[in-house]
Amino acid sequence: MENKENINKYGEINLVHRMTVIKRIIHWTFFLAIINNIITGFYIAYPFLFFGKTPTQSDSLSTGIVNSGETNQAFIMTWMRDFHFIGAVLIDVIFIVWLYLAFFSWKEPLYKSFLPFGDKLEEAWKMIKHYFTLKDKPKTGRYQDPLNAFVFTIFHLLILLQMLTGFQMYVASFTGTSAVGAWWPWLMHFSTDWTLFIFGGLTGVTIAHLFIMWLIIIFIAYHIYIEVWRSVMWKEGDILIPFGGYKYIRNKSETQ
Ligand code: HEM
Numbered sequence: 001m002e003n004k005e006n007i008n009k010y011g012e013i014n015l016v017h018r019m020t021v022i023k024r025i026i027h028w029t030f031f032l033a034i035i036n037n038i039i040t041g042f043y044i045a046y047p048f049l050f051f052g053k054t055p056t057q058s059d060s061l062s063t064g065i066v067n068s069g070e071t072n073q074a075f076i077m078t079w080m081r082d083f084h085f086i087g088a089v090l091i092d093v094i095f096i097v098w099l100y101l102a103f104f105s106w107k108e109p110l111y112k113s114f115l116p117f118g119d120k121l122e123e124a125w126k127m128i129k130h131y132f133t134l135k136d137k138p139k140t141g142r143y144q145d146p147l148n149a150f151v152f153t154i155f156h157l158l159i160l161l162q163m164l165t166g167f168q169m170y171v172a173s174f175t176g177t178s179a180v181g182a183w184w185p186w187l188m189h190f191s192t193d194w195t196l197f198i199f200g201g202l203t204g205v206t207i208a209h210l211f212i213m214w215l216i217i218i219f220i221a222y223h224i225y226i227e228v229w230r231s232v233m234w235k236e237g238d239i240l241i242p243f244g245g246y247k248y249i250r251n252k253s254e255t256q
Helices: 002-010 021-045 071-104 119-133 146-172 183-192 194-199 202-234 238-244
Strands: 014-017 246-249
Touching: 021 071, 021 202, 021 238, 071 146, 119 146, 146 183, 146 194, 146 202, 194 202, 202 238, 238 246
Parallel strands: none
Antiparallel strands: 014 246
């Protein structure tokens, strides 16, 4: 009886698979690596704390220099850079896996939900209208909606640009060859030297890297907000997708 009432109110409820295990691993690796790189990146850009004793440092809180602590803590910048690079390696690897799956995944290639023309654009526009008016909820199904797919594509392009500007700053500090051979700096120069031209030198590349970080922070704020919003407004458990891989669909809601 109670079940029948719910069906009348919410429509028929079905469970639908939305995210494969590999995509979920990619999702949470992105999450951890990006949070790590935002924190360590901030430190590298604005080194607000120094620990440990060096002969030239005086004990002054106003300069952020504290003369207590272990000698190894004097290397805090080295640790921050180390963790930043580990995060970057993770991001590079999962980006390449994501790119491969976007085209060759059997289960959910990106083009199933996103092609930037035709009815996909119209569907994305319908979703924007729904967000602002709360009316005419577009149907949800097996694949991401075109608006989300579009936003995720922009996100991955930002990540790509962040990788390339990061590699340019990294290779700039190389002198001569590298421990693994000359091919490595050559590859980085070959793939990223154009950023020097586009952003007007190494300072410009550094500023671009910082600016893209802010765009990624805006994406994260929007993304978490909208996924919580969808879960609350649609009552289809959208927030569960990156955890269990499933969500509910009923394609009939209180607002319809
Ligand atoms: C650094 C933080 C995060 C980043 C960079 C991020 C990024 C992404 C990306 C790129 C996708 C699309 C996955 C794909 O390629 O198919 C996605 C999907 C999703 N994320 Fe996140 N995410 C973050 C944090 C979170 C958090 C904290 C939640 C909430 C628990 C969340 C919930 C979701 C949901 C529900 C989807 C599926 C959306 C759909 O298929 O319609 N994300 N996320």
